Every structure is written in structure tokens, then in C-alpha cells.
Amino acid sequence: MKRLEAKVEFVDKIKSDVFLLMFKSGYIAKSAKAGQFLQLKVDKRATILRRPLSIHKINGSSVYILFRTRGRGTLLLSRYRAGDALDIIGPLGKGFTAPSAFGETSPLRGGHPTSCVPRILVAGGLGVAPLLFLAQKIRHTEDRRQRTEDRKEKHIVLLGAKSKKEVLAESEFKKLGFKTLVATDDGSRGFKGTVTELLKKQLSAISRQPSASIYACGPKEMFSEIKKIIEPYPQVSCQVSFEQFMGCGLGVCCGCAIETTGGYKKVCKDGPVFDLQEIK
Ligand SMILES: Cc1cc2nc3c(=O)[nH]c(=O)nc-3n(C[C@H](O)[C@H](O)[C@H](O)COP(=O)(O)OP(=O)(O)OC[C@H]3O[C@@H](n4cnc5c(N)ncnc54)[C@H](O)[C@@H]3O)c2cc1C
Ligand code: FES
Known part of the structure; x- marks a missing residue:
């Protein structure tokens, strides 16, 4: 995980309130796991907290984010244009247990390859x-x-x-x-x-x-x-x-805690991906 600045390449309107944003980062493209998210600082004056957004896809060093405008932060983000600077922390959180290698066995139930x-x-x-x-x-x-x-x-x-x-x-x-x-x-x-x-x-x-x-x-x-x-x-x-309101996004503030079968867990650090059986 790193704090970095990247330049927006484009923000395209996909549907009336859904946008696709792309920026380039070799570091994120190489290190990100599916299910991880980025914390974006949208506008230092208008929003204090960073906004968590998932990594939607990666092609080469191009990183894509798909987002819906919900409130002030995402509305401001939808107005970003090519060349604008993005302040990013990430990749963050625990992603999906995806097949990291051919033949890996499932850690969940059954243990089948x-x-x-x-x-x-x-x-x-x-x-x-x-x-x-x-x-x-x-x-x-x-x-x-x-x-x-x-x-x-x-x-x-x-x-x-x-x-x-x-x-x-x-x-x-x-x-x-x-x-x-x-x-x-x-x-x-x-x-x-x-x-x-x-x-x-x-x-x-x-x-x-x-x-x-x-x-x-x-x-x-x-x-x-x-x-x-x-x-x-x-x-x-x-x-x-799992989507949850987040404060720091770094495991410090406990603002994102949810109750699981294994006690309280932080969505930003222990998640956002959980085994469904853990969720209460
Ligand atoms: C790990 C994670 C990944 C996410 N990935 C995506 C994504 O890829 N694309 C996307 O569009 N959204 C994603 N979200 C939700 C996104 O973070 C919120 O929509 C965004 O922070 C809202 O900010 P805002 O300033 O526009 O709205 P605000 O003004 O902060 O809030 C407006 C409304 O949005 C809703 N909201 C705000 N924050 C969250 C939140 N963290 N989770 C759920 N609902 C929220 C509430 O209903 C609130 O009333 C993700 C959330 C998490 C926790
Ligand atoms: S958002 Fe601060 S601990 Fe998760």
C-alpha cells in the first residue's frame, strides 16, 4: 500500500449517474488483488474523508474505477477531467481468495482444487x-x-x-x-x-x-x-x-467495524471481502 498521485486520463459517463474513471499507475496495476479498494481524496476543501472505491479493472498500467454519484464526493469526482491530479492511498484491504495459481485448493469448504x-x-x-x-x-x-x-x-x-x-x-x-x-x-x-x-x-x-x-x-x-x-x-x-461507511480506511479509527461470527472485524482491514458464513 502506498500514497500516490496520479493523473486522470478520462472520466466517461456510462449511464445517467454512473461514471468510468481511468488513471495510470504501474504500482497499483502490479500489486492490486481483486476485491481491494482505493481511498481517494476528492477535494481537500469540500470533503474531509477519503472515499473508498473498488478497482474495477486493470489493463496494462491503466486502472479503472466504476462509480455511481451518491453524494458530494462522488459528484465532484464525476467532474474530474483529463490531467487532474488524483490523491490515492491503496491498494487496501483483503480481496477475494481468487485462484492465484492453477490447481490451488479452496480454503473454504470441501477442499476441491x-x-x-x-x-x-x-x-x-x-x-x-x-x-x-x-x-x-x-x-x-x-x-x-x-x-x-x-x-x-x-x-x-x-x-x-x-x-x-x-x-x-x-x-x-x-x-x-x-x-x-x-x-x-x-x-x-x-x-x-x-x-x-x-x-x-x-x-x-x-x-x-x-x-x-x-x-x-x-x-x-x-x-x-x-x-x-x-x-x-x-x-x-x-x-x-461488503460496503460500509469508512473513516480512515487504514484500520485505525474502528469506524467500519461489523459484527461477525469471529467477533467485531474492520471492513477496511479484515475485509472488504468476507466469507458469507462469517457475516451475522
Ligand atoms: C470497500 C468499498 C468499496 C466501494 N467501491 C465502490 C465502487 O467501486 N463504486 C461505487 O460507486 N461505490 C463504491 N463504494 C461506495 C462509495 O464509497 C460511496 O458511494 C462513496 O463513498 C459516497 O461518497 P459521497 O461523498 O458521494 O457520498 P456521501 O455524501 O458521503 O454519502 C451519500 C450517501 O451515499 C451512501 N454512502 C456513503 N458512503 C458509503 C459507503 N462507504 N458505503 C455505502 N454507502 C455509502 C449513503 O447512503 C449516503 O447517505 C465502496 C465502498 C466501500 C466501503
Ligand atoms: S475505516 Fe477506520 S478502521 Fe476501518
């Missing part, structure tokens, strides 16, 4: 932000000899959105060889219903598989739904990326 485990990425709305970087990591550490069609059968991403206009990053996951399924609340694209209902359907379809690893990010209510859904499947593990 992770290379044999189908992976299901579940994104609720902007929860897609850290999952694309995870998909990149999975893709790059897979057996490169594997045919794209085999990968499609094995790895799935479920994208949840209110309507078809709000579906994010679909083509990017497809390019990485993921089978991409969409759930919309209003049924304007794909499955009509929530992304967790779609997950339930998918799991019943693959329940003969020895194991599956789920990686999820989205609103907190989504996590309790997933917990109920995977209960009948002891061979299915799930890691979730």
Missing part, C-alpha cells in the same frame, strides 16, 4: 464494480489451453439491475469468456426478478457438480438472501464484498 470449481459471480447493480477485476484475474490464471466454450460452461456471471438500461459491464464479462446472464426487476431484459432468484435457479441446475464458488457484491440484503439460498448446498462457498 479451485481450478475444478465452477465460479458464479453475482452482481447486484453497481456491485459489478469489483467483480470485473475478479473475472480478469480468474481468466488470466485459468488453464490458458482451455477452450473458451469450456470456460463458458464453468464460469457464470449474474448481473442484476432494475431495468435493461441499467445493466453494467455485460460485454466485458462476455469478452472474458464468462457465461453472462441478466436479471431485471421489471423483466425488460433476461430473467424477470432479482439476481438472487436467478442464482437459486442456476444453483439447482448445477447441484450435481461437486462444488461451486460464489463471489458476490451488492446491497447487504442480497447477502442474507444468498445465505438462505446456499444453505442446502454445503459444497457451495461464498465470498462477499
Whole structure:
């Protein structure tokens, strides 16, 4: 982790309130793990605290952040232009236990080699932000000899959105060889219903598989739904990326503590990625 300054290359409007920002940093590109985040100092006068934002994807030394404007900090960030200086601390936190090496065994349940485990990425709305970087990591550490069609059968991403206009990053996951399924609340694209209902359907379809690893990010209510859904499947593990208000982002202030089965834990230091079974 380092404090560094980088120049914004661009900030593109993706949807009415969703923006993609890119800057270059060889250090972050080399050292970041999927699920880690950056603390950005947006405007020294307007916002005191830094804002935590996930690493969305990395191409070469280009680092991308996908964000929704929620309040003052993200609104100001959406107005950054090419050449503006970004004050960054990162990469921070504990990321997903992704396949760091081919044949690595899962530390979660079952102990199957992770290379044999189908992976299901579940994104609720902007929860897609850290999952694309995870998909990149999975893709790059897979057996490169594997045919794209085999990968499609094995790895799935479920994208949840209110309507078809709000579906994010679909083509990017497809390019990485993921089978991409969409759930919309209003049924304007794909499955009509929530992304967790779609997950339930998918799991019943693959329940003969020895194991599956789920990686999820989205609103907190989504996590309790997933917990109920995977209960009948002891061979299915799930890691979730947790969003919480943050103060320092460095493990100092305790402002981000949540209660887990192992006591209070700091989202910024012990997370933001947790095993779902740990979350109370
Ligand atoms: C580890 C982590 C990774 C994140 N990654 C992303 C990302 O990739 N893209 C993205 O758009 N957002 C992400 N967030 C949420 C993002 O940090 C907040 O949206 C942002 O800090 C809001 O700042 P603001 O000044 O615009 O809003 P504020 O004026 O500070 O708050 C406006 C509203 O935003 C919500 N909010 C504020 N801070 C948070 C927070 N930390 N978590 C959840 N809700 C919050 C609250 O509802 C609040 O009322 C992440 C949060 C965490 C903890
Ligand atoms: S935000 Fe300060 S300890 Fe986590």
C-alpha cells in the first residue's frame, strides 16, 4: 500500500449517474488483488474523508474505477477531467481468495482444487464494480489451453439491475469468456426478478457438480438472501464484498467495524471481502 498521485486520463459517463474513471499507475496495476479498494481524496476543501472505491479493472498500467454519484464526493469526482491530479492511498484491504495459481485448493469448504470449481459471480447493480477485476484475474490464471466454450460452461456471471438500461459491464464479462446472464426487476431484459432468484435457479441446475464458488457484491440484503439460498448446498462457498461507511480506511479509527461470527472485524482491514458464513 502506498500514497500516490496520479493523473486522470478520462472520466466517461456510462449511464445517467454512473461514471468510468481511468488513471495510470504501474504500482497499483502490479500489486492490486481483486476485491481491494482505493481511498481517494476528492477535494481537500469540500470533503474531509477519503472515499473508498473498488478497482474495477486493470489493463496494462491503466486502472479503472466504476462509480455511481451518491453524494458530494462522488459528484465532484464525476467532474474530474483529463490531467487532474488524483490523491490515492491503496491498494487496501483483503480481496477475494481468487485462484492465484492453477490447481490451488479452496480454503473454504470441501477442499476441491479451485481450478475444478465452477465460479458464479453475482452482481447486484453497481456491485459489478469489483467483480470485473475478479473475472480478469480468474481468466488470466485459468488453464490458458482451455477452450473458451469450456470456460463458458464453468464460469457464470449474474448481473442484476432494475431495468435493461441499467445493466453494467455485460460485454466485458462476455469478452472474458464468462457465461453472462441478466436479471431485471421489471423483466425488460433476461430473467424477470432479482439476481438472487436467478442464482437459486442456476444453483439447482448445477447441484450435481461437486462444488461451486460464489463471489458476490451488492446491497447487504442480497447477502442474507444468498445465505438462505446456499444453505442446502454445503459444497457451495461464498465470498462477499461488503460496503460500509469508512473513516480512515487504514484500520485505525474502528469506524467500519461489523459484527461477525469471529467477533467485531474492520471492513477496511479484515475485509472488504468476507466469507458469507462469517457475516451475522
Ligand atoms: C470497500 C468499498 C468499496 C466501494 N467501491 C465502490 C465502487 O467501486 N463504486 C461505487 O460507486 N461505490 C463504491 N463504494 C461506495 C462509495 O464509497 C460511496 O458511494 C462513496 O463513498 C459516497 O461518497 P459521497 O461523498 O458521494 O457520498 P456521501 O455524501 O458521503 O454519502 C451519500 C450517501 O451515499 C451512501 N454512502 C456513503 N458512503 C458509503 C459507503 N462507504 N458505503 C455505502 N454507502 C455509502 C449513503 O447512503 C449516503 O447517505 C465502496 C465502498 C466501500 C466501503
Ligand atoms: S475505516 Fe477506520 S478502521 Fe476501518
